[in-house]
Amino acid sequence: MVVSNINPHNKEIVVRRRIASIFNKREDDFPSLREYNDYLEEVEDMIFNLVAGDDVAATEVKIAEYQEENADLILINHARKAEELALAMSASKGPPAQTDNTDGSSQGISVGAGQYAPTIVGGQPRPTGIAPQPVPLRGGPDMHGYLEDEETMRIRTENASRAAGWSIEFSKKRGFEEAFASFCF
Template identity: 65%
Template sequence: MVVSSTNPHNKEIAIRRRIASIFNKREDDFPSLKEYNDYLEEVEDMTFNLIEGIDVSLIEEKIAAYQEENAEQIMINRARKAEELAAALAASKGQPAQTDNDVSTANQNSQAGFGAVPQGQYAPTFAGGQPRPTSMAPQPIPLGGGDMLGIAGDDEESKSLRAERGARAGGWSIEISRKRALEEAFGSIWIC
């Protein structure tokens, strides 16, 4: 697929979206973190080369071969992502996930007119322009399922693993904390 665009930023976005929809494996699809990181590095190398126009025909052949070999896994991962997005959207609205019948009913209700505001949503006021609540709806639960608030039923091991991964993603490590503590402790010692 050749992306022709006058804006290089749009070209990069289109290429990244295309590659992400094909190479959509997750960390739990691999036996080790090293293999997952190698996979991500290879995907990023191909993406960069496509963006820069380096060996495009060779990379397109690799992509086609990968799609052919992993078609079933690609479709499963796309479906899993769509289900997770639907569940996250429903959770952010404080509603259970919708079925096809619920979606068609919601679409009919949304076409009811200007004054129709769904339960728990904000409607504009006419004096001052500030939104006002139309009901006393409960506060939305965070997309993570509310486990930070102790709402979710996850066990302690998965909570600590999630917290550790989040800390690492933010750049924190125990070694940095130890080094800083030692530097601060020894930095306050005065030698005369």
């Protein structure tokens, strides 16, 4: 397998995935921890050789020989990993959702921890988290539903500005100070 014309980071990922799918023994497959660690070291050496481009031909021969000799064990370990993944997925789902109605309808569903609620309950879609559009501050209806005229909007804006600490006099004073500060005397 040639992986020389791709990004070095991606190349390592591709090589590691390929080697991990072939050299998939686990610690329980070895009589001692020492033998397992030697196996892992050999696998890491092969990965390094393939990524760095060192002795690639000999490494590929070693991989092909191992794959041919251990084809059954590789398939068994793939199946074992798939079974463990399926078991973990079913365990993470928890108990199935219970219905409160005897007719089996979806109303009144109780959802256990780690489960998602159904997207449609009782014919109504579940909210997706999109907030309603905000009411405009100006020009829209006031809290009683009446449209504001220009004078009411001006007074409301001035009151809000004053409440926030802003005043027209302060703005004028600051404008003059900034303008005169720019002169060089």
